[in-house]
Structure formats: structure tokens, C-alpha cells
Amino acid sequence: MTAAPRMRANPPRQQRGLRRGSLTKEIIVSESMRLLDEDGADGFSMPKLGRALGADQTAVYRHFASKDDLLLAIADRLIEEAMAGLERLDCWVGTLTEMCRRLRLTYLAHPAAASMSACRTTQGPAEIRAVDIIIGAILEAGFEGAEAARMYRAIGDFSLAWAGGEAAFLALDRSAQQRDRAAWRQAYLSVSREAHPNIWQVRAELPEVRDDDIFESILSVVMAGLRQQARRPCACHAPAISQPPPGGRRS
Amino acid sequence: MTAAPRMRANPPRQQRGLRRGSLTKEIIVSESMRLLDEDGADGFSMPKLGRALGADQTAVYRHFASKDDLLLAIADRLIEEAMAGLERLDCWVGTLTEMCRRLRLTYLAHPAAASMSACRTTQGPAEIRAVDIIIGAILEAGFEGAEAARMYRAIGDFSLAWAGGEAAFLALDRSAQQRDRAAWRQAYLSVSREAHPNIWQVRAELPEVRDDDIFESILSVVMAGLRQQARRPCACHAPAISQPPPGGRRS
DNA sequence: CCAGTTTGTCCAAGCCATTGACAACGACTC
DNA sequence: GAGTCGTTGTCAATGGCTTGGACAAACTGG
Numbered sequence: 001m002t003a004a005p006r007m008r009a010n011p012p013r014q015q016r017g018l019r020r021g022s023l024t025k026e027i028i029v030s031e032s033m034r035l036l037d038e039d040g041a042d043g044f045s046m047p048k049l050g051r052a053l054g055a056d057q058t059a060v061y062r063h064f065a066s067k068d069d070l071l072l073a074i075a076d077r078l079i080e081e082a083m084a085g086l087e088r089l090d091c092w093v094g095t096l097t098e099m100c101r102r103l104r105l106t107y108l109a110h111p112a113a114a115s116m117s118a119c120r121t122t123q124g125p126a127e128i129r130a131v132d133i134i135i136g137a138i139l140e141a142g143f144e145g146a147e148a149a150r151m152y153r154a155i156g157d158f159s160l161a162w163a164g165g166e167a168a169f170l171a172l173d174r175s176a177q178q179r180d181r182a183a184w185r186q187a188y189l190s191v192s193r194e195a196h197p198n199i200w201q202v203r204a205e206l207p208e209v210r211d212d213d214i215f216e217s218i219l220s221v222v223m224a225g226l227r228q229q230a231r232r233p234c235a236c237h238a239p240a241i242s243q244p245p246p247g248g249r250r251s
Numbered sequence: 252m253t254a255a256p257r258m259r260a261n262p263p264r265q266q267r268g269l270r271r272g273s274l275t276k277e278i279i280v281s282e283s284m285r286l287l288d289e290d291g292a293d294g295f296s297m298p299k300l301g302r303a304l305g306a307d308q309t310a311v312y313r314h315f316a317s318k319d320d321l322l323l324a325i326a327d328r329l330i331e332e333a334m335a336g337l338e339r340l341d342c343w344v345g346t347l348t349e350m351c352r353r354l355r356l357t358y359l360a361h362p363a364a365a366s367m368s369a370c371r372t373t374q375g376p377a378e379i380r381a382v383d384i385i386i387g388a389i390l391e392a393g394f395e396g397a398e399a400a401r402m403y404r405a406i407g408d409f410s411l412a413w414a415g416g417e418a419a420f421l422a423l424d425r426s427a428q429q430r431d432r433a434a435w436r437q438a439y440l441s442v443s444r445e446a447h448p449n450i451w452q453v454r455a456e457l458p459e460v461r462d463d464d465i466f467e468s469i470l471s472v473v474m475a476g477l478r479q480q481a482r483r484p485c486a487c488h489a490p491a492i493s494q495p496p497p498g499g500r501r502s
Numbered sequence: 503c504c505a506g507t508t509t510g511t512c513c514a515a516g517c518c519a520t521t522g523a524c525a526a527c528g529a530c531t532c
Numbered sequence: 533g534a535g536t537c538g539t540t541g542t543c544a545a546t547g548g549c550t551t552g553g554a555c556a557a558a559c560t561g562g
Binding site for chain 2: 068115118119120121123128129131132133135136139145146148149150151152153154155157158160161162164165166168169172176180183184187191195196197198199201202205206208209213214217218220221222223224225226228229
């Protein structure tokens with residue numbers, strides 16, 4: 001027992017676990033997302049992740065310094081997935097619309113992962129590339145200098161915030177989600193005409209609104225506003241969605 | 252706020268803990284928000300909350316069935332605080348703008364609390380009242396039926412998502428926040444002109460953008476888009492926020 | 503063949519959420 | 533006033549979590 005030279009006698013320890021090199025960052029991130037998709041954010045822990053990998057509860061710490069570190073890697077993977085194969089389109093409105101839709105779809109596909117990492121920035125190459133494309137569209141719209149910088153942040157943060165918000169709701173456990181939806185349904189229908197006349201007026205339509213339609217509505221509103229404030233129209237034809245402004249600034 | 256835990260100077264003996272009735276839901280929620288504002292979301296735990304109240308680590312469980320239950324109460328308090336004293340304005344654009352600004356300011360004042368509860372709905376009276384006011388503005392804009400319902404959800408969810416997203420970032424610990432900002436600054440400045448020409452073009456302006464300006468930009472874009480899609484103009488004169496009105500559209 | 507580094511495992515410390523048993527206290531009945 | 537009961541604060545305990553340190557197997561370079 002004194003220290004030292006290998007007492008290789010007979011400890012049947014035998015390392016029942018994995019072989020060296022079985023775990024890589026890529027594998028760990030993939031398994032994390034699988035677990036998150038399956039069990040939600042609450043059930044996600046380092047011990048469970050290790051066991052799911054067939055390894056020790058603490059094995060992941062050999063590859064990520066902390067759980068937060070792993071989280072950033074997951075965020076990076078999400079951005080990468082959302083922006084895979086993205087190309088700039090001819091028209092700047094189309095480019096921005098496409099990016100917002102892509103990010104949202106990816107986040108909705110992995111709500112638990114997204115809700116944990118939506119507000120983090122990773123500076124990964126995918127992120128930088130997306131930023132360049134967005135700014136390109138903003139410049140194409142005729143914004144310049146500080147205004148362009150501000151508009152990029154406005155659109156980029158809008159897209160992230162919206163997708164993150166939707167993901168956060170979907171990341172709640174089924175019961176809380178169901179309870180929330182049911183409660184609203186109930187609250188809408190039982191509202192009194194006197195106390196809340198406006199809700200009363202649309203009480204029948206409120207529960208029927210679908211998430212996809214809500215998103216397309218706000219996206220359309222944002223794009224309409226952008227087009228109006230832009231110095232240059234987009235390459236595609238549609239000048240505005242509903243009515244043209246009487247002041248006639250078609251440019 | 253009325254009943255502070257009245258503590259007697261020096262109880263002679265026994266009285267190892269608090270008197271009966273020392274804790275109420277209101278007091279607990281207030282102390283929770285104080286702790287969250289001070290120490291952030293990470294350092295917020297039931298034991299700490301109990302100790303901060305001068306009570307046992309588990310005392311809070313006598314008033315809230317679970318931490319999640321407490322969370323909903325905190326969310327309710329936030330909405331209440333945001334909407335306190337809100338009145339409908341003459342112009343529907345002004346009403347919607349005011350609500351978005353109010354919610355954001357409250358969330359920014361309590362980022363940790365907000366980031367934990369932004370995606371929850373509480374069905375509290377304050378929330379219902381806010382909903383009624385928003386729908387009122389949407390109806391005033393001339394939207395009807397299912398379209399009005401959809402637009403209400405679009406604007407309401409937009410406001411919540413944006414404020415929640417900003418709060419989530421501010422709720423990160425100082426170091427991560429600082430690191431994020433610094434990293435972006437660095438990434439912007441060191442970007443190559445060839446690889447990312449668009450970022451390069453605004454690299455100097457990007458780090459200077461302020462959060463308040465970003466918010467006002469997206470808000471202005473959304474309101475411009477809404478005005479364009481609305482069936483009726485708002486009561487106030489301004490036809491658009493950003494550009495100077497050359498010839499005011501009449502009320 | 504050996505030394506050094508990686509990486510997987512074991513073990514343990516310290517924190518957390520939550521629960522059940524117990525005890526003091528207030529209200530209510532007789 | 534005495535007894536009963538529900539409320540609420542405390543205590544002790546359980547099981548899970550993150551994380552760090554010690555050890556050992558396996559791969560690497562010499």
C-alpha cells in the first residue's frame with residue numbers, strides 16, 4: 001500500500017466502462033440534444049448525460065469544464081443547424097424573412113436546448129456568418145453607418161427573442177403547457193362583457209389562433225415597417241403589403 | 252408593504268424562531284424579488300430565501316407548494332408592477348407603445364425575476380386587464396374578428412418576448428455578460444474585410460449601439476408596420492415615427 | 503520498454519428541493 | 533376557563549445535483 005510502483009496484482013477493477021476516446025465533444029453535444037429533445041430541460045443533468053452515454057456520471061467533465069461550458073457548445077450547434085446552407089437571396093426582405101423563419105424552426109425543433117441557450121452568444125463561425133448576411137441585407141435596404149448597426153441589432157435581436165420565447169414556452173413540461181393553454185381558453189370564454197368588453201368581443205376567435213399564424217403576422221408587420229423606413233425598396237416586386245401610404249414615398 | 256415583520260427587541264427566552272403569522276405571501280414575494288435583484292437568479296434558493304426572511308430554510312413551503320408556485324406569484328407581481336396605473340390613451344399607437352415600454356422597463360428593473368418567469372402566464376387580474384387594453388387598441392386600429400385576435404397575440408407576444416430576452420441577458424452574472432460584450436467588440440473589430448465585408452463596413456458603429464436605441468428602433472418598425480396594415484389611422488397626427496413628417500396626416 | 507499525458511472511474515463535499523414528524527400558537531366550542 | 537383543531541414555523545432526513553480530487557487504464561512519444 002505504500003505508494004508507488006504499480007500494484008498490478010489482482011484488483012479486479014477492470015474498468016467496466018468505456019474505452020479511451022469513446023467520448024468527444026461532438027458526441028456529447030449530440031447526445032445532450034437528444035436527451036433535451038426527449039426529456040425536456042428539467043430532466044437534463046450531467047449524471048444522466050453520462051449514463052446515457054454509457055459512461056460514468058462525471059465523465060463529461062473531462063471534455064467540458066462546466067455545465068455552462070457545455071451549454072455554450074449546444075448553443076453553437078443550434079445556430080449552426082439553423083444557418084446550414086443559408087444563402088443570401090436577391091431581395092433583402094426575403095433574406096431577412098428567411099433567416100427569421102429558419103431560426104424559429106430550429107428552435108421549435110429543439111425547444112429545451114433553445115430555451116437554455118437563446119440569450120447566449122457563442123461567436124462561432126456560423127453566428128458570425130449569419131450576422132454578416134443580416135447586415136448585408138440591412139445595407140442593401142439603404143441603411144448606413146450607425147443606423148445600419150442599430151437596425152441589424154433590432155432585427156437580429158427580434159428574431160432571437162421571438163424564437164427563444166416560443167421555445168421557452170414549449171420547453172415547459174406538458175402539464176404546465178396544457179394548463180396554461182386551457183386556463184386561457186377558460187379565462188377568455190368566461191370574461192364578463194362589462195369588465196372586459198374588448199376581450200369579450202373576440203372571445204371566440206382568441207383560442208383558435210395558431211402559433212404559426214402569430215409568427216407570420218408579426219414577421220409581416222416587422223417587414224412592412226422595415227420597408228417603410230428603408231431608403232431603398234427590395235429587389236422583389238411587392239412594394240407594400242396592404243395599402244400604399246398616401247404620401248407616396250414609393251421611391 | 253404595510254405589515255413589516257415586526258420584530259421585538261429582545262425576546263427573553265425560547266422563541267427560537269418567528270412568531271406565527273410573520274410570513275405572508277406578499278412578504279415572501281417581496282423578499283424574493285429583493286434577493287433576485289441583489290444576487291441574481293443563480294443564487295436564489297429556498298433555503299436562502301428562508302434565512303433572508305429570518306425563518307427556517309423550509310418555512311416558505313408553508314405558503315407555496317413548490318418553487319414553481321412561488322415563481323408564478325413573482326410573475327404576477329411583475330405584471331402588476333408593469334401595468335400599475337396604466338390608462339388607455341387617445342391614440343392606439345400610443346397605447347401599444349406605452350405598454351411595450353412599461354413592460355420592458357419593469358423587466359429591466361428586475362431582470363433575474365423576469366428571466367425566470369417571462370414565458371409563464373398567470374391569469375392574474377393585472378394580466379387580464381392588460382390584455383383587454385391591448386385588444387382595445389387593436390380594435391381601434393380597425394382589425395376585426397380572427398385578424399384582431401391574431402394581431403393581439405402578435406403584439407402581446409412580441410412585447411413579452413423582447414422584454415424577456417433583454418432581461419435574460421441582464422440576468423447572466425456580470426462576468427459572462429462582460430465577456431459576451433467584450434467578445435463581440437473584439438470580434439467586430441478583428442473581422443476580415445474579405446470574409447465578412449458587411450460586418451467590416453459597420454465595424455466601428457456596432458459596439459456603440461445602445462440597448463435603449465435598439466428597442467426604440469424595433470418598436471418604431473413594428474408600429475410603422477402596424478399602422479400600414481391597420482384599417483384605421485390612429486388618433487394622433489404623426490404618420491410615422493422615424494422620418495420627419497413633411498405633411499402631417501390629419502388626425 | 504518506459505515516462506508522461508489523457509481520459510474514464512470512484513468517492514466525497516456541499517448545495518438544493520422537498521417531505522414528514524413535531525410543537526407552538528390562534529381561534530373556536532363548551 | 534378547558535379542550536379541540538387547524539395553521540404555521542421548526543427540525544431532521546432523503547435523494548438528487550454540480551463539481552473537485554485521487555486513482556488507474558490506455559494511448560503517445562522517446
